[in-house]
Amino acid sequence: MKIRTVGACQRPECAGVEAHEDDHGTRFFRVPAWVVCFVLCAAMPVALLAYTYASR
Template sequence: MKIRTVGMCRRPECAGAEPHEDDEGTRFFGVPAWMICLAVCAAMPIALLAYTYTSR
């Protein structure tokens, strides 16, 4: 399974060119990797607090 996407570059000098590697970094299923990391970092403390609360 290929994780890195191939998309159209949005720079004006690339208009009408062949599709090439995404210039905005690695994407997982179309979602930027930085967004996934941000969601995980925000959800981890919530999950740990929930686990601590339910285990008491």
């Protein structure tokens, strides 16, 4: 199973034409890469603050 894939275009007007990339770009486990990056950027500071609080 590939970790990083690019989804194929699923628009109705693209049916029957040569396969090409969709407008969402790179995906990780069928989730757009920008969503994964956003979640990681939001979760990392929270995790660091929680670790700092727990270690005191």
